[in-house]
Structure formats: C-alpha cells, structure tokens
Amino acid sequence: MALHPNLSPAATLLGTWTGAGRGEYPTITSFEYTEELKFTDVGKPFLVYSQRTWSPEGAPLHMESGFVRIPAEGAVEMTLAQPTGQTELAEGRLRLDDDVLEFDLIARIMNSASAKHVQVTRRRYTVRGDTLEVDFSMAAVGQPLVHHLASALRRG
Numbered sequence: 001m002a003l004h005p006n007l008s009p010a011a012t013l014l015g016t017w018t019g020a021g022r023g024e025y026p027t028i029t030s031f032e033y034t035e036e037l038k039f040t041d042v043g044k045p046f047l048v049y050s051q052r053t054w055s056p057e058g059a060p061l062h063m064e065s066g067f068v069r070i071p072a073e074g075a076v077e078m079t080l081a082q083p084t085g086q087t088e089l090a091e092g093r094l095r096l097d098d099d100v101l102e103f104d105l106i107a108r109i110m111n112s113a114s115a116k117h118v119q120v121t122r123r124r125y126t127v128r129g130d131t132l133e134v135d136f137s138m139a140a141v142g143q144p145l146v147h148h149l150a151s152a153l154r155r156g
C-alpha cells in the first residue's frame, strides 16, 4: 500500500519508537518514565498516532491517541484525545532539512468539567535518523506555558 503523497515528508516517523523520558512541572514532583510511540499508515491521508508510558516500576502512566494530518506543504496538524479529560487540536509547522524532520505544534484545548484545566500545549518532535526527540510544554492549572516532558526514543 503506497503512502498518501501528502504524508511523504513524514514517512520517517512510521513505526514504533521506544525510550526514556523525564517529566517536571512547577506544581508536581519530577518523575521518570518509559515511552512507546506508534505512527501507523492505514492507507488514508493521515497517520494513526498512539502513545503509552510507564513508571520505572512498570506501572501505566499517561497515554494518548489521535491522528497526524499534513494538509499543505510545511504544515502539520494533530487531533488528540486525552484520558485526563482533554481533547487537543494541535496545528503548526513541519520542517524537513538535511533528513532532519521537525514538527512544532501549538494546541487549542477543550477540557471536560472534571479535568484539571489545561489552556495551551506545545509539542515538538524531532527525528534524526533512528532517534526521535519529544518535547512538551503546557499552560495548565494556573501556570504559564512551561516545560512538562522530554523524551529521547529509538526506532524499533
């Protein structure tokens, strides 16, 4: 099955990525985690995205899922569902330079009535060869847009 032509700039993302991350936020104790990301082609002009994370002891932590869209050259969108009561509509820039792929996305958020309030998120993904770096900041629970997560993953 050929990848939809819109998705060709992101072809390097396809597959499973695993590795370690570290989280922090002004209101919580810092923590470590392991992470698995999957980007799957289903023969449509979007990729299916899923993420799972675990504590160092193997207990499930955060997970999220959604879709990646590349509506125009240099543009990328992610629609994301959070088990913590948010949906995110993330839009931004895609850059592919010297085989380095970068996504930089800012998201508008809908929060359920019971969710901890998240106002804005920023996600950055950088693929260099077999390494994927993920960086995540958010404005939430009354804090400005500050760092929450960073991870470095390997292909396979």
Ligand code: HEM
Pocket (backbone or CB within 6 Å): 021, 023, 025, 027, 028, 029, 031, 033, 035, 053, 061, 062, 063, 064, 082, 086, 116, 117, 118, 121, 138, 140, 141, 148, 149
């Ligand atoms: C790698 C993925 C993630 C991991 C491992 C992770 C882990 C954690 C942990 C361990 C905490 C502190 C304990 C707790 O309140 O449960 C926390 C707090 C929080 N996280 Fe995350 N998180 C992730 C992604 C996200 C995302 C995508 C969002 C927003 C869309 C988010 C929003 C929050 C909020 C709002 C808090 C509460 C802060 C507070 O209570 O002051 N997290 N996260």
